[in-house]
Amino acid sequence: MTVYSGPVFEMAVNQFGVIANHLSIPMDERDRLLLPKRAVIISCPIHRDDGSITVFEGYRVQHHLTLGPTKGGTRFAPSVDIGEVAALAIWMSWKCALVGLPYGGAKGGVRVDLSTISKRELESLSRRYMQEMIPFVGPHTDVMAPDMGTNEQVMAWFMDTYSMYQGRTVTEIVTGKPVASGGTLGRREATGRGVAHLAKRVLNELSISLNGATAVIQGFGNVGSYAALELQQFGLKVIAVSDHTGALHDPAGLDIPALMRHAGKHGSIAGFSSQLQFDPADILTLPCDVLVPAAMERVIDAKVAENLKCRVLAEGANGPTTPDADLVLEKRQDEVFLIPDVLCNAGGVIVSYFEWVQDLQQLFWEEEEVTRREYQILDRAFDTMVARARADNIPHRTAAMAIGVEKVRAAKNTRGLFP
Numbered sequence: 001m002t003v004y005s006g007p008v009f010e011m012a013v014n015q016f017g018v019i020a021n022h023l024s025i026p027m028d029e030r031d032r033l034l035l036p037k038r039a040v041i042i043s044c045p046i047h048r049d050d051g052s053i054t055v056f057e058g059y060r061v062q063h064h065l066t067l068g069p070t071k072g073g074t075r076f077a078p079s080v081d082i083g084e085v086a087a088l089a090i091w092m093s094w095k096c097a098l099v100g101l102p103y104g105g106a107k108g109g110v111r112v113d114l115s116t117i118s119k120r121e122l123e124s125l126s127r128r129y130m131q132e133m134i135p136f137v138g139p140h141t142d143v144m145a146p147d148m149g150t151n152e153q154v155m156a157w158f159m160d161t162y163s164m165y166q167g168r169t170v171t172e173i174v175t176g177k178p179v180a181s182g183g184t185l186g187r188r189e190a191t192g193r194g195v196a197h198l199a200k201r202v203l204n205e206l207s208i209s210l211n212g213a214t215a216v217i218q219g220f221g222n223v224g225s226y227a228a229l230e231l232q233q234f235g236l237k238v239i240a241v242s243d244h245t246g247a248l249h250d251p252a253g254l255d256i257p258a259l260m261r262h263a264g265k266h267g268s269i270a271g272f273s274s275q276l277q278f279d280p281a282d283i284l285t286l287p288c289d290v291l292v293p294a295a296m297e298r299v300i301d302a303k304v305a306e307n308l309k310c311r312v313l314a315e316g317a318n319g320p321t322t323p324d325a326d327l328v329l330e331k332r333q334d335e336v337f338l339i340p341d342v343l344c345n346a347g348g349v350i351v352s353y354f355e356w357v358q359d360l361q362q363l364f365w366e367e368e369e370v371t372r373r374e375y376q377i378l379d380r381a382f383d384t385m386v387a388r389a390r391a392d393n394i395p396h397r398t399a400a401m402a403i404g405v406e407k408v409r410a411a412k413n414t415r416g417l418f419p
């Protein structure tokens, strides 16, 4: 019995079962590896602009503390619940271990529809969330970052709130901050750049010319927009983009810098063009070379997986593909090359790690160094995943997650069980 439930949590449990079976992990070790170490649920009351008070529910799940502090984003979205946050924390653990970061996974969030609150209310909510979390987080305990619905500004409010209570500036309490407040160069672009870098590697290995290759991006937040921009800079045509307001399709290639300026100003891609509008329900099954789901979990189910017409599936989002869809993709692995989420979007947390290191040392790097080191870590993890998938004759996701789970397991076993 556990308090965690819901389809996203079930998905993380199901995936772990596949890995645990593959690694023949004894039954009595499985709960220790899978179940989160800690979970906090808080009430965040804020004053509304009209003088009333609203209480929002907030969460933080810290999956394991075996390798160092926990690390992971904070999500502000109406879908957030404890099961989703726990699943996302578990995925962060496998991701950090796969790429070799000294962290366990964490995730947090607030159940809130951002379209219903003002900027001032968002600041109050962000500050109250961090203030309620002070007993449970710290630069060597749990380090937050952005995720869906949060951004550099929210991270700056988190850092400021924590620092005001400490009586000194503690930049290392969160990552993904503005560069002006202790953030690192290259963090804003890091996740999208990593996605594009790995997709480019796979296209090269498949001997598909970058010039004129096509990309389709679902989601135009921080990850989707920078992935689109990088892919376009590599010579690809980004033929379709969607977000929560709709989709745009242009076989000649969309103007991504113009679309980013529009989305930056208006908050979404809505209103960019009436001629290019397209049914967002069809975006994932458009024929293309690179498909980047960079929005929600569970958007690729078995039916969508049967109908994918991409050559490379580069998972920018966390958990976009269901276990049923994985079974379909396993059969289609010669047609669709999967770069699984725990590797594909790991550029974000890799550069968050660089930000934390720079803040702790108060020694800041050039952007070129940040990005070079990001790609070096991603390339190494990619090589390890592909070699493992070949050696064990398993899908890429199983290989990537198995490497992560194995590292956490080895650390737990060598440390032993206290007391």
Ligand code: GLU
Pocket: 071, 072, 073, 074, 144, 145, 146, 147, 148, 175, 176, 318, 345, 346, 348, 349, 350, 352
């Ligand atoms: N929220 C991002 C993720 O899911 C980034 C986490 C971080 O930078 O700590 O990987």
